[in-house]
Amino acid sequence: MDNSLLVSLSQQLASFRAMDVIANNIANVGTPGFKREAAKFEEYVAHVRPSEDQKGIQTVSFVKDAGIQRDLSQGSMEHTGATFDLAINGKGYFAIQTPQGVRYTRDGHFSLDADGNMVTSGGQPLLGDGGPIAITPDDADVQFGLDGTISATVNGLGTQLGKLRVVDFSNERLLVKQGANLYTAPPSQTPVTAVDATVQQGMLEGSNVSPVIEISHMVEVMRAYEATASLSASQEELLRNAVDKLGQMPN
């Protein structure tokens, strides 16, 4: 097959990938703590034989996946007023105990389970400095301080219940998304206590997906795809003409 068709093909596959990533961003526009992603592509240079009137080695550039980059910027803060809705302002993650081990999240929507433990919507306990955080019905007016300190009024007296475990990583891009708003830390990343993070009670961090950016990227990808498709079509036309013309027997 002709190189131009293959180059077009590589661009079309890349467009499909880019579209999938944009679709995922838009689908998660309302997911708390979601970080938008962008597909990055790179050039793949192949060496080809020179044609008749060319000198030296010729190159053809294909498009190739380089990676999907997570945009780690802060999402918008949405006020919910719920006691157990927490948002992290700055760099940091909540630690969640799951059956597979400790996972990390920026989705700060928690509620209580039947035992009074603070859990995610999946029922997995949120971790404080001393394990899961238990709130009893006697704890009135539960407050979370900016540093994650939990206090409540018990029998009319202010009592400290514990402290949230808010952690940070040296390179948070290496965290692996695993769905359900959770991240897994690879062995190379050890969680350390976050220094540049404050906890806001009664708020949720929304996604950092910006509709304008996503829609304009979507149109851009769609048009690029269209352009490549018509390029392939004209290339095909060229080939057919060549076969037609060259195949004609001289009379």
Place this chain on the structure above:
Amino acid sequence: MRALSIAATGMQAQQTNVEVIANNLANMNTTGYKAQRAEFQDLLYQNVLAPGAQTSDQGTYAPNGIQLGAGVKTAAVYRITTQGDLSSTGNPYDVAVQGPGYFRIQQADGTDAYTRAGNFGLSPQGQLVTQDGLLVQPGIAIPQNTITVTINAQGQVNATVAGNNTPQTVGQLELTRFPNEAGLNAIGSNLYLETQASGPPQAGVPGAIGYGTIQQGFLETANVNSVDEITALISAQRAYEMNSKVVSAADQMLQDTTRLGGS
């Protein structure tokens, strides 16, 4: 093409969102109603290239990796159990709970249900019942010829009967609380049932530590904030629209693809 199905999950999620908002708005004037919110989570990721994968023998690593998302799902629709405003009605059998706690109601089948809606009335036998005629527990009977009924903050029900100026105590309202009240199962008619998630009910006297107090002549209104709901509705509608734009863009790309082999 994955974008089509991803956008479909987005549309589905926003549809749930709009339904939850619609239900909140419909119940704006329902006594004791607690607003609900839909909570979303991202779906599984397919790891094409894990972040931090080694890219050469010299110890270079991929900084980002390629993780392809599969869209969004509704993780939960949870109830926001904040206090609603109290509105004055002047009706002696309207009681509102200020603070935590539910009234215990005996259903027709004898099992217990719980409610925050204190718009009670009297049965033909003079018992305190809900608007559906279900008995409030523990049972309180108002004697005949009662002129005035007062219910104090601690839930004590006193009745003044004709011919006797001294009010007599005829009953005591109780409140029930749960370790996790958001885990109660709503069954309609303002009633909730105990579940595994709510934890066991704990009965107590109004005004005791950890329980609310009773306000006679008031009803607790829904804690729905119409401004919040309308803004949430607008953003849900826009998000739905964007997802449908993705569907048409993906469709356009697929059309271009099928046209490739043609002519």
